Amino acid sequence: MKNITIGQYYPTDSVIHRLDPRVKLFGTIVFLVSLFLTDHYLGYAVITVCLAAVLKLSKVPFKMLLKGLRGILILLLFSVVFNIFLVPGRELVHIWFLSITAEGIRRAIFLGIRLVYLVIGTSLMTLTTTPTDLADGLEKALRPLNKLHIPVHDITMMMSIALRFIPILMEETDKIMMAQKARGADFETGGLLKRAKALIPLFVPLFVSAIRRAIDLANAMETRCYQGGEGRTKMHPLCYQKRDKRTYCIYAGYLIAIFGINRILVAFQILPFLFA
């Protein structure tokens, strides 16, 4: 669990940190769209350069992102291997009943890049945005959904409370586990059923404690006059700065470039040559 960087915040001061959370949310979406639109090396080269530039600007150490990738390693390996062997096409190597095809390799590489960039891109967003900002950004960006009777404020409030209590509950899980081990509980050996049963002494107290905390928190929020999103003011109200507007322009440029490269390459039919 400790390897997951999505949802963690890296406290420092950078251009990226200072951007409005809505800009970053939107940027992440733009980035994801560009990832899935692109289907050739040149496009990925452009994306890589842009991503590297954002990474540099964000001052987030690259090591931290690599750590985050460890969490998806198995998924990554699995999907890459799957693609290498199972995509039909021009056969390059044949081993027993498996065949590696040129298309397979290409697909595998692209899929790998997409997965890795997807994790890096979303991690970058959460690493540079405090959970509160993120919730605020979501709340404001999704405000139109209020008209559809979707309680956007409540959802984002729950999100930010969840983020606050995750570390507390993790610590508590450790503590209860140790306490039950001291009473001879065994969480590590035995078959699936036995292990599942061994979790009861862990989950019941954890659940009871979570409920107790929830009641306490509800009381604390009520005494501080919390009555939902209606009529609330903000210490840090979101309003776009010049830099945010500029960033939106950069997004537009970026999208046009990705689209353009796509079109041009297709138009000139370079693709077939590249893999001829």
Add this chain to the structure above:
Amino acid sequence: MAIELQHVSYTYSQDTVYEMHALEDVNLKIGDNECIGIIGHTGSGKSTLIQHMNGLVKATEGAILYNGKNIYDSDFALPSLRRRVGLVFQYPEYQLFESDVFSDVCFGPKNLGLSEDEIRARAKKALEQVGIPESLYDKSPFLLSGGQKRRVAIAGVLAMEPEILILDEPTAGLDPRGRDAILTLIRDLYEKRKITVIFVSHSMEDVARYVERLIVLDHGHVIYDDVPKAVFAHYKELEQIGLRAPQITYAIDRLQAYGLRTSQIVTTVAEAKNAVLEWFAQ
């Protein structure tokens, strides 16, 4: 029966920016039928220390010997150590999970693989010892009062019949009545069951009254390990690490300026009363 810590050190998150030395070169020997208190500032390493004693946490350096055998040796059976060294965590009532009191206390002995009869016998004995009446055995532990819950949780560890019982702040959050009941229980276990009990406390008044040996931790070091009176004689040094002596010690100390004399340092109200009576005697 003895546990010996030899040059034990423990470092959190070694080789990262969060690296922290929780224990440094701790040497301790714990023998049969002792009553030991551990005091220290929050973060002095008290909890980490006691979690070493039953092998829940592994020292980064040093060795722990149980009856002369190193518990970190590959052929040492750690589960047997956990049975002999019972550890009651802070707020142990938060670990109750069964639907009734009796089954919850049975959890420990059951994990030891004992016979059904033996499990029941031990649970019953443990519950009797902590003063939970039979009428509560089949009640949900969640319906009991705070003090009762804590006693049931202690019974859960006692039922494993440990030779050493260690409790991390057993009186935290209890009112004076609940606190006295738990401390009396601990003292009883020491005197009647003849086991070794160790407890962590923040109350100087409590340790002065209840323990025979006092271990003081500061920044992961054992700085005193002696009878309470000898430790409290260093009250000026204790203050420098954020601790102090019982209130009464200071009161009697001040009266010395007016002619009160004591043969040794006073740490309880009863002793103080005698000292004053002697002073005023013609």
Add this chain to the structure above:
Amino acid sequence: MHFIKGRNVIHDFADTDENEQERVVRAIAGIDLDVKEGDFVAILGHNGSGKSTLARHLNALLKPTSGTLWVDGMNTAEEENKWKIRKGTGMVFQNPDNQIIANVVEEEVAFGPENIGVPTEEIWKRVEHALEAVGMMAYRYHSPNRLSGGQKQRIAIAGIVAMRPKCIVLDEPTAMLDPTGRREVLQTIRSLNQQEHVTVILITHHMDEVLYADQVFVMDDGKIVMQGTPKEVFSDVEQLKSYGLDVPQVTELAYELEQCGFPIKKGILRIEELEEELAALYQSGFRIPKSK
């Protein structure tokens, strides 16, 4: 004019007992309570004496089953007063972890003012003032998770202070803290009372926390059984003990000596008082027979 005025306040709630039978528990059994504005009031009692239930009435988290409670002249039973009462009377709870909502200290302090619609600029001023008042300014950009228990409680107090309340109710704020944390929190509470003139109601079972109170109420079995200044309340050691409460060691010693025939004044609370009293007594030539 009393800030808090209670007349025959009773609170019953339904509960399941050990035998899983429904029963009615009378948590508060007819309380009359008067608290002056600006006072530091302590409510002492063992666990289950009803003190926490009473505390929850003071900012309308609970309503009396019968009887009436007025806070700042407003009847707590009337629904339309609820938010006004909570705005004027803040509450701090026992568990420091379970009352912190935000992920950054300054935003935590801002939570209350945000809820009551304070304009942004004013929130900034209040947050800074509140953090100064509890001495936690240096931590304003920190995450609450890595703070000590005492620091977390001070943040919780700052969160209330930022709402500019007239009164703050603290429900066993130190029960889960170590001695250092307790000291920090108590100092904070006292300075709030003295410098910000906030009425303080401190619920506790630690006798040493009530020594600075203007007024002490002792609760037992849902009733107020003793009340007065700390000195008055601590004069009756036997009675306090019968309610499951402690007294400071010096108070106990003075009481024991009094039982042995020492003409010592009642309600000694501090080391200095005991010193003064005994020294004067010794110098006046008072002695007891040797056999004792």
